[in-house]
Amino acid sequence: MGRKLLIHNDKVPNIHTLEVYRAHGGYASVEKALKTMTPDQVTDEVKKSGLRGRGGAGFPTGMKWSFLAKPEGVPRFLVCNADESEPGTFKDRYLMEKIPHALIEGMITSSYALGANQSYIYIRGEYFYVARILEQAIREAYAAGWLGKNILGTNYSLDLSVQVGGGAYICGEETALLESLEGKRGNPRIKPPFPAVAGLWGCPTVVNNVETIAAVCPIVMMGGEEYAKIGIGKSTGTKLISASGHINKPGVYEIELGVPVEEFIYSEEYCGGIRNGKKLKAVVAGGSSVPILPTELILKTAKGEHRLMTYESLADGGFQTGTMLGSGGFIVMDEDTSIVKNLFTFTRFYHHESCGQCSPCREGTGWMEKILKKFLNGTATEVDVDLLWDVQSKIEGKTICPLGEAAAWPVAAAIRHFKHEFLEIARNKKFVDISHYERLNAIKA
Amino acid sequence: MKVTIDGIEIDVPKGTTILQAARMIGPEVAPPTMCYYSKLKTSGGYCRTCLVKVTKGSAQNPNPMPKPVASCRTEVMEGMEVQNITSPEILEARKGVVEFLLINHPLDCPVCDQAGECKLQDLGYEHGAAKTRYEFKRREYEMIDIGDKIKLHMNRCILCYRCVKTAEQITNGRVHGVVHRGDAAEISTYIEQAIDNDFSGNVIDVCPVGALTDRTFRFKSRVWFTKPVDAHCKCDKCSGKVRLWMKGDDVLRVTARKDQWDEVEEFICNTCRFDRKKVSDWVIEGPSPISRQSVISQNHYNHLNELKVQVLKQQKALGFMDINKRP
Numbered sequence: 097m098g099r100k101l102l103i104h105n106d107k108v109p110n111i112h113t114l115e116v117y118r119a120h121g122g123y124a125s126v127e128k129a130l131k132t133m134t135p136d137q138v139t140d141e142v143k144k145s146g147l148r149g150r151g152g153a154g155f156p157t158g159m160k161w162s163f164l165a166k167p168e169g170v171p172r173f174l175v176c177n178a179d180e181s182e183p184g185t186f187k188d189r190y191l192m193e194k195i196p197h198a199l200i201e202g203m204i205t206s207s208y209a210l211g212a213n214q215s216y217i218y219i220r221g222e223y224f225y226v227a228r229i230l231e232q233a234i235r236e237a238y239a240a241g242w243l244g245k246n247i248l249g250t251n252y253s254l255d256l257s258v259q260v261g262g263g264a265y266i267c268g269e270e271t272a273l274l275e276s277l278e279g280k281r282g283n284p285r286i287k288p289p290f291p292a293v294a295g296l297w298g299c300p301t302v303v304n305n306v307e308t309i310a311a312v313c314p315i316v317m318m319g320g321e322e323y324a325k326i327g328i329g330k331s332t333g334t335k336l337i338s339a340s341g342h343i344n345k346p347g348v349y350e351i352e353l354g355v356p357v358e359e360f361i362y363s364e365e366y367c368g369g370i371r372n373g374k375k376l377k378a379v380v381a382g383g384s385s386v387p388i389l390p391t392e393l394i395l396k397t398a399k400g401e402h403r404l405m406t407y408e409s410l411a412d413g414g415f416q417t418g419t420m421l422g423s424g425g426f427i428v429m430d431e432d433t434s435i436v437k438n439l440f441t442f443t444r445f446y447h448h449e450s451c452g453q454c455s456p457c458r459e460g461t462g463w464m465e466k467i468l469k470k471f472l473n474g475t476a477t478e479v480d481v482d483l484l485w486d487v488q489s490k491i492e493g494k495t496i497c498p499l500g501e502a503a504a505w506p507v508a509a510a511i512r513h514f515k516h517e518f519l520e521i522a523r524n525k526k527f528v529d530i531s532h533y534e535r536l537n538a539i540k541a
Numbered sequence: 542m543k544v545t546i547d548g549i550e551i552d553v554p555k556g557t558t559i560l561q562a563a564r565m566i567g568p569e570v571a572p573p574t575m576c577y578y579s580k581l582k583t584s585g586g587y588c589r590t591c592l593v594k595v596t597k598g599s600a601q602n603p604n605p606m607p608k609p610v611a612s613c614r615t616e617v618m619e620g621m622e623v624q625n626i627t628s629p630e631i632l633e634a635r636k637g638v639v640e641f642l643l644i645n646h647p648l649d650c651p652v653c654d655q656a657g658e659c660k661l662q663d664l665g666y667e668h669g670a671a672k673t674r675y676e677f678k679r680r681e682y683e684m685i686d687i688g689d690k691i692k693l694h695m696n697r698c699i700l701c702y703r704c705v706k707t708a709e710q711i712t713n714g715r716v717h718g719v720v721h722r723g724d725a726a727e728i729s730t731y732i733e734q735a736i737d738n739d740f741s742g743n744v745i746d747v748c749p750v751g752a753l754t755d756r757t758f759r760f761k762s763r764v765w766f767t768k769p770v771d772a773h774c775k776c777d778k779c780s781g782k783v784r785l786w787m788k789g790d791d792v793l794r795v796t797a798r799k800d801q802w803d804e805v806e807e808f809i810c811n812t813c814r815f816d817r818k819k820v821s822d823w824v825i826e827g828p829s830p831i832s833r834q835s836v837i838s839q840n841h842y843n844h845l846n847e848l849k850v851q852v853l854k855q856q857k858a859l860g861f862m863d864i865n866k867r868p
């Protein structure tokens with residue numbers, strides 16, 4: 097059994113209440129930080145822990161915190177990114193729903209480290225019931241003196257609010273999130289300046305993922321060095337993985353970084369193997385935007401080493417033969433899965449979610465969806481595979497925000513590793529069953 | 542600061558963007574721009590036609606930048622080296638951007654008032670492919686009248702945000718510019734509310750394509766059959782310095798004067814633009830120079846400055862900071 101630091105108490109009855117959470121050691125990191133540590137000492141522990149952002153990019157959290165500009169007389173903000181909209185990712189929801197105080201505790205400790213007196217949790221609109229859970233927990237925390245003026249009798253004060261978004265994937269991109277939080281249209285900003293210098297209302301701001309912030313509590317409690325001992329190399333600590341697809345036990349798992357991919361898929365502790373005794377075909381390891389890998393490349397690297405659940409191992413081989421840990425949205429596909437149809441679903445999503453600010457993403461995502469549609473209705477030709485490849489290459493790296501890449505990468509990877517499936521459909525003018533899309537459209541209309 | 546663009550070195554002040562530096566060298570190395578507008582704050586970054594490759598970040602950090610950057614929104618660094626037309630990769634990327642801009646564009650140039658002075662026509666001509674690879678139905682919208690003077694032909698819009706920034710910065714008090722998202726995004730008709738503003742007509746001049754056109758000129762003549770002359774009048778709202786588009790003795794259209802980069806020199810008021818259509822309204826200076834470069838003069842701009850101050854005040858009141866300025 098791997099160690100668990102974030103959701104070890106998820107089955108405890110009423111752990112969502114302050115009373116039970118506290119009885120299980122909750123809010124200890126706030127006590128320790130506020131009473132015995134300076135803000136810089138907290139930041140130092142986070143640096144030592146090697147914690148990397150759990151929102152997708154994996155940027156070292158301690159470093160991000162130390163970049164925060166601290167001009168005199170200007171407020172600073174901590175904003176928690178709870179927009180979790182990447183298809184295949186649902187770990188933040190699990191954490192917030194089951195143990196809301198873990199996030200609130202992390203927000204207090206982290207806000208103290210950053211010197212923020214007002215912090216926000218920006219949550220996607222579809223999670224409205226989770227927002228209610230958080231709001232209830234925040235009320236409890238205020239009543240018990242964990243939030244508000246002079247927390248624990250110190251001179252540190254913090255207000256925490258929940259802001260519900262309108263349900264747009266793009267508002268998970270940190271600068272679009274800040275625009276939305278300011279009450280404006282959720283368009284990503286052109287960087288620089290970065291949020292660390294000019295973020296929310298032009299003030300220095302740190303944006304962190306839910307899981308990143310929750311991980312600060314165990315780091316403060318056990319010390320950064322202890323935390324860094326878990327995991328392998330630069331992939332330290334534990335990580336929540338949202339496991340979905342054709343597996344026996346879909347769900348959210350906390351793993352110690354470094355678990356072999358094969359063990360994660362097949363062991364009873366985690367996914368429990370492929371359902372109905374089928375064979376594994378492919379895995380999207382880090383949320384819908386990361387490159388898909390076929391069985392042979394997800395279980396072993398091109399060099400023949402076992403692939404591990406770490407940032408480095410999953411990325412081994414670059415995009416030619418590797419992928420990314422991303423947000424930890426682990427989507428497993430069995431031998432009966434149509435890669436083309438799956439790609440259509442992803443592409444349709446990115447097309448729908450593009451904000452439309454920059455030409456390559458605005459126009460290119462829709463074009464890719466239309467080309468893919470031809471593969472589904474049996475009108476595609478071999479030329480369309482090359483066209484699709486070319487269109488994705490004209491989007492990638494040429495856009496304002498990484499949504500362009502998020503749309504291009506899955507297309508590139510599907511063609512790279514499964515080109516034969518595209519060609520087979522094009523040559524045989526095969527139809528792919530899309531009846532469920534039609535049903536979906538009928539419902540919408 | 543010394544920066545090298547396509548092998549040509551130039552010394553520019555701190556805070557200059559790659560695009561501005563390239564323009565200082567000359568039109569040969571200046572990347573094409575569809576959304577940047579030097580007179581509009583926070584413009585640029587959207588269309589991606591001005592992408593360049595930074596092969597050396599700076600003298601201090603010589604690493605190349607991993608992705609192409611929008612030259613209009615990237616400031617130069619000491620010792621930076623940039624490739625524009627000398628990079629095959631950039632030319633290929635630009636071709637891609639032009640194709641993206643055109644796949645949903647109607648290309649109805651024969652009936653478009655912008656033909657002849659359209660930036661998209663120029664761009665397509667210089668960087669586009671001869672044949673489209675797009676086989677699907679193009680996006681279509683209804684035409685919209687924005688008041689009785691301006692026509693919005695959304696089919697032709699490339700979402701460069703210039704009109705949005707103009708309405709925000711030159712006319713006062715407009716918040717929303719775009720509704721919907723992705724390829725369903727539209728310039729919003731809330732723009733109608735800006736029509737009673739004295740400077741709203743400037744959105745026509747900043748529009749690089751035929752999406753916003755002057756209804757008082759619509760279909761009167763092809764641009765190339767009219768003769769541009771520079772003229773001025775005494776105007777209490779703007780500088781009164783305009784360009785008249787004449788056919789014989791008739792003034793068919795009044796616009797602001799544009800510089801070498803096709804940007805207006807000074808924004809003009811709606812009275813000059815829409816209501817002064819008689820030769821006797823104007824003091825004719827002579828034929829317009831083909832291209833000219835100048836900056837907005839400060840004279841005669843009290844009204845405009847006032848508006849800008851108001852916008853700034855508003856932003857301050859809301860607690861916004863100029864995102865162009867770093868603290």
Ligand SMILES: Cc1cc2nc3c(=O)[nH]c(=O)nc-3n(C[C@H](O)[C@H](O)[C@H](O)COP(=O)(O)O)c2cc1C
Pocket residue numbers: 148149150151152153154155157160177178179180181182265266267268269270271303304305306308309497498499502
């Ligand atoms: C299109 C797009 C969507 C994103 N969605 C999310 C999201 O839902 N949740 C999240 O934590 N980060 C998301 N990110 C990443 C954020 O921009 C940002 O990097 C992250 O919140 C930083 O937190 P971290 O350092 O703790 O990972 C998204 C990025 C992009 C480009």
Ligand code: SF4
Pocket residue numbers: 266284449450451452453454455457458495496497498499500
């Ligand atoms: S890449 Fe897409 S989502 Fe991002 S700014 Fe451009 S259009 Fe918007």
Ligand code: SF4
Pocket residue numbers: 646647648649650651653654655656657659660661662697750751752
């Ligand atoms: S906007 Fe330009 S390219 Fe488009 S129809 Fe008019 S003239 Fe032609």
Ligand code: SF4
Pocket residue numbers: 697698699700701702703704705728744747748749750752753
């Ligand atoms: S209407 Fe014209 S100026 Fe406005 S966004 Fe469209 S193309 Fe740009």
Ligand code: FES
Pocket residue numbers: 573574575576577585586587588589590591592611612613614
């Ligand atoms: S001119 Fe630079 S992105 Fe449009």
